[in-house]
Amino acid sequence: MDGNSKMETQAPKQGLGDQQLTGAEIVLRALADQGVDTIFGYPGGAVLPIYDAIYAQQQVRHILVRHEQGAGHMAEGYARATGKCGVALATSGPGATNMVTPLADALMDSIPMVVFTGQVPTHLIGSDAFQEADTVGITRSCTKHNYLVRDVNDLARTIHEAFYVATHGRPGPVLVDIPKNVQFAKGNYVGPEAIEHRTYHPRTEPQDKRIEEALALMAGAQRPIIYSGGGVINSGPEASQALRALAKATGWPVTSTLMGLGAFPASSPQWLGMVGMHGSFESNNAMHDCDVMLCVGARFDDRVTGRLDAFSPGSKKIHIDIDPSSINKNVRADIPVVADCGKALKALVNGWSKKVGKSPDIKPWWKQIDEWRARKGFAYPNSKKLIKPQYAIERLYELTKDRDTYITTEVGQHQMWAAQFYHFQEPNRWMTSGGLGTMGYGLPAAIGVQAAFPKALVIDIAGDASVQMTMQEMSCAIQHDLPVKIFILNNEWMGMVRQWQQLLHGERYSHSYSDALPDFVKLAEAYGCHGIRCEDPANLDAAIMEMIDTPKPVLFDCRVEKAENCFPMIPSGAAHNEMILGKITGEEIGEAGKMLV
């Protein structure tokens, strides 16, 4: 490259001798100072100086991926499992554009992540240079914030600020775009201690008045429910503890979004299962009929609420969220509480213990919930000949629940079955693409989790279609000795697409059949992984044990019933109490519902 003249203009402002580092060295030093032990990346022309700096040090481990999208999802998986900030690195142009999907995914699911991209030298920006893309322009709407660093002396501060922004307030992805000449130039390093953002100081402490109002409303509840979400997980383990304490103190039933699974133990009798389109019958009915809803760290997503104007019509709603824009966005909150979930939950636990007077008896409400439970919304007819996908997840759960297990998923039917039939006891054990619904998320995310916890059992519950979107990362798993288990529920269909075509589009199965599927066992062997195929329910347990006991990456081709649908289901445009339990004909969904996604 020809950036010499620019490099001279970016010469250090003060001579501080050995404090002077190149931009690339500053990146690595800043990562180390931020406590980053692992980054996921792919080299290219515009990041070669950073790769030199990686080569020269031992502190930060670099996991070489096969596609930048993989690096982004790995960083997300790493972040969700550890609670720390995930870090990914890509080159300019196509490297950066390949990173767009993980950035959008992390923004939707509030995952703290810092992504570094290389950029062409500053003097070439705007000239349509080789591998130039307007990265900050392209990623502006799919990051929480992004930066283009023009001066090496701003680099260290910018990186520390990026970590601050990614991890404070509602977490999210932050991108730092670094032109190649800035990576070469020498400049001053500053540590993370001095960094505070000029204007970004999100509120985390709840207002006392709001907590009092919430407690007053809660004290009179006859049909209460706690509706928790991914915010409780993001807030950290203490928030999950506070949620459990509040549930214990109040005796209230608890449901959660897809993102919030694990914050409350599924083994608790107070657990109603997941809420929403494919949530439990009891949870959706309880949401519909409740009189007080305590929403904590969830955002009334359309997959949760169903038809908005029929959503929980008789309830007063308390909404705790760190992001004020989530409050009153889709559903009007009677008591908005802008705060970190953990802090607000703790305040509610303390307040509840000091509460004077007796609360109404909620036994009749529990009796009603038990009646809904008795409908057994997740029941399915099992088969001795074919593996039912639900059965496969049930067996997987039984055989892995006592181990140190982490579950990731792709997107589709298998994801919903995993959410329904795999029961989580602890937070940070479940990584799934909720908001964006990114097929291809689970395999790289599993690798990211495994990189953080090399000894854990990390399983990607996958579908045959999704898994092919990022299959190339099996090579990454082999290279870095990350023994992830890819458990494919193979029904030879894009199952959720097929289900919608069956129910909503007159059984016209347009392009949803997974034709020309690879032989997953041979594919596993080609990558140097272990391949397992299972078609007989009688052999399933043994095959799963073989997967668990194999000390290297496994592709498990679990051949399941092809026509199975995901139930129960709230059809599009329907209300929570219009949930469908078994086979449906399509008549249940009106024209209006078909228009919705």
Added chain:
Amino acid sequence: MTRAIRPRTTPKTGVRDDPASAYDMTASDEGIEQRTLACIVDNEPGVLARVVGLFSGRGYNIESLTVAEIDRNAHQSRITIVTSGTNHVLEQIEQQLLRLVPVAKVIDVTNSSGGIERELALVKVAGKGDARVESLRISEIFRAHVIDTTNESFIFEVTGASQKIDQFVELMRPLGLVEVSRTGVLSIQRGKEKAG
């Protein structure tokens, strides 16, 4: 998605009837009001693109937009946006703006809620004879200044509420209106306090 396909029932307690998305709004929607918002932002590269991108990405209206640095030492700019929507959408606009990392404050400076709004326009009028005299006479009524003149033209500088400028431009139209350049609305809260 158009409004017509939204399933509607009689609103029940605690259920909002506002359109959930700004894209659902039509001109006939009741309760649509105009609001002028002033955003105090860190003056960093791309900040205007962030604000504008938020409006286009979420389907909000921008009726007028002005931006300039207001404090060089503090690196602060003020972006004044005139927008419209239902109360619900306007509330979301404020909150979504505040989500942007470089946005420090959003102040409601709408006329009706104590803001005082002004706009400046440069208006070029060309003509001879009576029309030329008439344009000068009208400009005096509007307290406009002539800032450039030739034998056959004037450029007027006129300041005031947007409606006043609209009126001035309309009156100039038959008198030889050539070109108009407007700043967009600026607004500030009345009284001695600093807003926000």
